[in-house]
Amino acid sequence: MKPPLFDYYKPETVDQALELLQEYGINGKIIAGGQSMMPILNMRLSTPELLIDISGLQELSYIRVEDGFLKIGALTRQRDVELSPLVREACPLLSEAIPYIGHMQTRNRGTFGGSLAHADPTAEIPMTLLALDAQAVIRSASDQRLVKMEDFFLTYLTTDLMPEEMLTEVQIPLNEMPKGYAFTEFSRRHGDFALVAAACLLDVDKDGHITSGRLVLGGVDSVPLAVHEAVEAMIGSVLTEELLEHSVEEAIRFLEPESDLHASSEFRKHLAKVFAMKAIRTAYQRAQNRE
Amino acid sequence: MIKIEKGQKVLVKLKVNGKLYEEYTESRKLLSDFIREDLGLTGTHVGCEHGVCGACTVLVNGRAVRSCLMLAIQADGTEVNTIEGLASEEGWHPLQEEFSKCHALQCGFCTPGILMSAVEFLETNRNPTEEEIKEMLSGHICRCTGYHGIVKAIRQAADRIKNTVNKVN
Numbered sequence: 001m002k003p004p005l006f007d008y009y010k011p012e013t014v015d016q017a018l019e020l021l022q023e024y025g026i027n028g029k030i031i032a033g034g035q036s037m038m039p040i041l042n043m044r045l046s047t048p049e050l051l052i053d054i055s056g057l058q059e060l061s062y063i064r065v066e067d068g069f070l071k072i073g074a075l076t077r078q079r080d081v082e083l084s085p086l087v088r089e090a091c092p093l094l095s096e097a098i099p100y101i102g103h104m105q106t107r108n109r110g111t112f113g114g115s116l117a118h119a120d121p122t123a124e125i126p127m128t129l130l131a132l133d134a135q136a137v138i139r140s141a142s143d144q145r146l147v148k149m150e151d152f153f154l155t156y157l158t159t160d161l162m163p164e165e166m167l168t169e170v171q172i173p174l175n176e177m178p179k180g181y182a183f184t185e186f187s188r189r190h191g192d193f194a195l196v197a198a199a200c201l202l203d204v205d206k207d208g209h210i211t212s213g214r215l216v217l218g219g220v221d222s223v224p225l226a227v228h229e230a231v232e233a234m235i236g237s238v239l240t241e242e243l244l245e246h247s248v249e250e251a252i253r254f255l256e257p258e259s260d261l262h263a264s265s266e267f268r269k270h271l272a273k274v275f276a277m278k279a280i281r282t283a284y285q286r287a288q289n290r291e
Numbered sequence: 292m293i294k295i296e297k298g299q300k301v302l303v304k305l306k307v308n309g310k311l312y313e314e315y316t317e318s319r320k321l322l323s324d325f326i327r328e329d330l331g332l333t334g335t336h337v338g339c340e341h342g343v344c345g346a347c348t349v350l351v352n353g354r355a356v357r358s359c360l361m362l363a364i365q366a367d368g369t370e371v372n373t374i375e376g377l378a379s380e381e382g383w384h385p386l387q388e389e390f391s392k393c394h395a396l397q398c399g400f401c402t403p404g405i406l407m408s409a410v411e412f413l414e415t416n417r418n419p420t421e422e423e424i425k426e427m428l429s430g431h432i433c434r435c436t437g438y439h440g441i442v443k444a445i446r447q448a449a450d451r452i453k454n455t456v457n458k459v460n
Contacts, residue, residue, distance in 0.1 A: 001340040008318035008364065010293040038360040039341035042321075051318075055365060079354075103430025105408055106342055108354040109361070190429040 003041035010053040014060065014139070018166060020052050022141040026163040028052050032075055035102065035110035036118045060113070060168055065090060069171040074113025078125075079104065081112050090174055093181035093199060097128040100183070103191045113167045119152075119159045119223070122194040126153065127224035128183065129170060131199040131216040137169035146171075153223035178203040178212060180287025182279040185218075186271050188262070194219050195263045196271035200279035202231055204287045208238045215280065220257040220272050227251045230276055239284045248276045295364065303367045307332065308376025316363050323347040325363035326373060334374035334403050338432070345431035348404035349373050355411040374403035377410070385455075386410065386448040393444040394436070401433045409445050417453055421446065 011017040021028055029048035031037045032055060040046045054060070060075035063084050070090045072081060081087055082098040101107055101115065101124050115125040116136065130149040138145050138161060152160050161167060178201040185197035197218040203211045213231025218224050230251035234243055257268035295301050300315040307330060314329045326335050326349065338344035340359045347358040350372035377384045386409050389395070396402045405428065412419065412427045419427075424445050428438055 002321065002324075003319040003362075005297040005319060007297055008293070008295040008362075012292055016292055034360050034362075034365075035342060035357075038321075038362075041319075042340050042359070053362075053365065099426075102342075103345070104412070104427055105345060105348055105355045105357055105430045106360070109356050190426065 001042050003038075004044055004047045006041075006048055007050045008053060009050060010056055012056060014057055014166070014168065015141075017052060017054050017057065018139060018141040018164075020050075021164045021166060024050050024052075028163075030054055030117075030166065032114035032117075033077065033109040033111040034114075035106045036114065036120075054166075063087060065174065068173060068175050070174055072112050072170045072172070074111065074117075074167045074169060076112045078107040078110045078112055078115065082107060091132065091172055091177070093132065093183055093201060094128055094172070096181065097124045097183040097199065100124050100185050100194070100197070113170065116152075116170065117159060117161060117167045119157050120193070121153075121156060121221060121223055122197065122219040123224075124183070124185070124194070124197065124218070127197060127216045127218040128199050129172070130224045130226055131201055131214050132172045133214070134170055134172045136167055137171065138165050139168050140165045150226065155222040177201075178214075178283075178287065179290040180204065180213075180283035180285070182282035182286065184275050184279045184282065186275055193262075196220060196257075196268055196275050198272075198275040198279035200231065200276075200283040202280065202283040202287050204284065204291055206291055208288055208291075209236055210234045210239065210284070213280070213283070215251075215276060217252070217272055217276060220252075220255050220268055225255075227276070231280060239281070244277055244280060245273075248273055248280070252276065293364075301364060303363050305366050305368065306370045308372055318362065318364055320363045321359050322349075322351075322361040322363045322366050322371075323358035325366075326358060326371070329363075332373050332375050336400055336403055338400070343432070344401070345404045345408065346401050348407045348431070350407055350411060353411065353414075355408040372407065372410070374406060377406060384410075385451045386413070386445070389444040389448040389451070390441070393440040393447065395440040395444040397435045401431055405431045405433070405441060409448070413445070413449055413452055417449065417456075419445070419449055 027049040030052050060073040062073040088095045136147045180202035182200045185194045187194050199216045202213040214228050215230045230248045233247045257265050259265040295318040304313045323337050327333050336346040338346035342357045342360045349358045
């Protein structure tokens with residue numbers, strides 16, 4: 001349970017980090033907050049030749065509103081996002097999701113971008129950002145590109161990021177942010193990996209008719225899974241329990257979650273239904289209260 | 292840019308409990324092992340070594356973190372607080388006294404980590420609810436005492452610290 005030998009470089013600027021990635025490619029592995037990377041190293045699940053420690057790049061630690069986006073630097077600590085009044089005001093779904101990540105003691109080190117780039121299909125930040133229709137700013141030594149969350153996740157722990165690229169910023173669109181939101185999660189013990197989690201955004205008109213909505217599930221597939229149909233099928237209607245159950249059941253009918261030590265496929269699917277309904281219900285109530 | 296090759300030893304300078312330490316270490320050495328083996332401060336305990344149990348929790352620049360999920364070289368230039376620095380010349384920290392009174396420990400293996408988390412917790416939350424205390428404690432695994440006494444001790448320590456602060460003001 002000790003890390004293997006590795007070379008360790010600590011760049012002082014983003015440009016230096018990108019040059020290292022360009023030079024070393026798949027042999028160079030980025031470490032940011034280390035709350036996933038260090039266990040991986042300690043357990044020797046990965047033995048990178050070179051560790052590129054970007055934790056000193058203060059220029060990537062910020063939260064700001066600009067051009068209609070909430071922009072969060074990749075190295076912003078999860079705890080800073082959790083406590084940010086700006087995030088709470090502009091994007092309460094995110095504020096509600098973050099406390100589910102690990103524990104206060106790991107959120108103090110863990111970074112916002114690190115969790116996204118790690119892309120655990122049960123992780124809170126990836127699924128919340130998919131629900132928020134966010135986009136990632138990805139840089140390499142020679143290029144910069146924007147990738148929407150719907151194109152970002154490929155499979156377990158695998159994203160659209162190329163070996164020479166680095167995630168530098170996340171942009172969450174704030175225009176037309178729905179008034180209703182909810183993040184909810186089931187795990188055996190608080191702070192454990194989620195068995196199933198659900199994030200919902202929803203809007204209603206003054207008569208309580210649903211006008212738009214998005215729903216994302218975590219823990220049911222190899223990537224965070226958008227099942228917006230669960231809400232979209234109810235557009236124009238007032239929420240009832242019967243309608244909700246039918247709509248969610250239809251939307252997740254195709255799901256075949258993996259069975260593992262922690263939960264069977266059937267149990268996960270049951271949780272997906274229950275927690276999707278719970279998220280939609282809460283988001284609906286909040287949307288109504290703020291209408 | 293700092294460049295350290297495999298096996299190369301580099302100088303790490305950091306303050307632990309207000310005292311400056313300078314030791315050579317390899318890049319792969321964990322902060323938890325560095326504190327115990329190189330600095331000789333064995334009050335910080337090592338349990339799971341992958342961030343789950345909380346036994347190795349210390350304060351780095353005032354924030355409670357897992358020292359097994361940090362490299363020693365990443366702590367270069369930081370201020371670290373461990374359990375050895377918690378008591379002062381005037382005696383035990385209120386948390387330590389209340390842990391003793393409430394029988395909040397038996398074997399004591401998890402205790403240093405819990406105390407260090409509780410220090411940061413009470414600094415940011417002077418009047419925590421039982422729910423908030425439990426939420427903070429979810430990052431620590433105790434397998435012999437149970438959490439009842441621990442929750443009570445932290446609650447009582449919070450009251451004492453609050454009263455002391457009020458008196459001073």
